[in-house]
Amino acid sequence: MSKRENLLYRLAEVVAGGDGIKVIKCLIDNGSMRDDELALALGLKPNVVRRILYQFAENSIVTVQRFRDEKTGWYYFKWMVQPDQVELYLEDQRRKLLRRLKERLQYEKSHEFYSCPKGCLRLTFEEAVEKNFTCSGCGASLQYDDNKKVISRLEVKIRELSEERH
Ligand SMILES: [Zn+2]
Known part of the structure; x- marks a missing residue:
């Protein structure tokens, strides 16, 4: 196929x-x-x-x-x-997704994150300060959440989508 x-x-x-x-x-x-x-x-x-x-x-x-x-x-x-229209539609979808991923990447790069070790939530530094670094779901202490992996996954996906032209 x-x-x-x-x-x-x-x-x-x-x-x-x-x-x-x-x-x-x-x-x-x-x-x-x-x-x-x-x-x-x-x-x-x-x-x-x-x-x-x-x-x-x-x-x-x-x-x-x-x-x-x-x-x-x-x-x-x-x-x-109608293949031409399908490709235009797909191209449009690809551009929208690419734009969303770039915004997300920018957000990840410009913030520090803290998360609950049990996975209840993930907050920016500013939000975590407001919550006194305590999870509002389970009361656990929020921990620094290294987002290097998130960033590199986003970068890979963005690169793939940038190369995928119809
Ligand atoms: Zn929690």
Whole structure:
């Protein structure tokens, strides 16, 4: 499975859960399909499939095209994956996450932390002073919390995300 497909499945799952992944996989395998064909192929109820497709359409994951049946004169719709939009969405998500991680890194670098040895809480130095270096959860003494590891984990993650362009 390509990295892009993998991201697409992850996105499908976030939007519509496990059935969402099945729908996307079916569309990738078959190119474009009608909603009733999808329902039949996947053994899902047509209204379930339609709801998933609408959710995908709202998030620009799929697009729909209208066709006319020559014999009956009726219109029908075919759904397909819209890869460009998916990549734009993923790129947007990546940027947002990167921004949050950089803010967090800045916060970690500019503060000293104290935490409860039993894991109840973690406070900045200023907050710990206010609490008299005592845990408000269990009464234990707060201890200096070296955040070098937190910082290096954040830096690794930021570097990975910075290199991951679509
Ligand atoms: Zn505690």
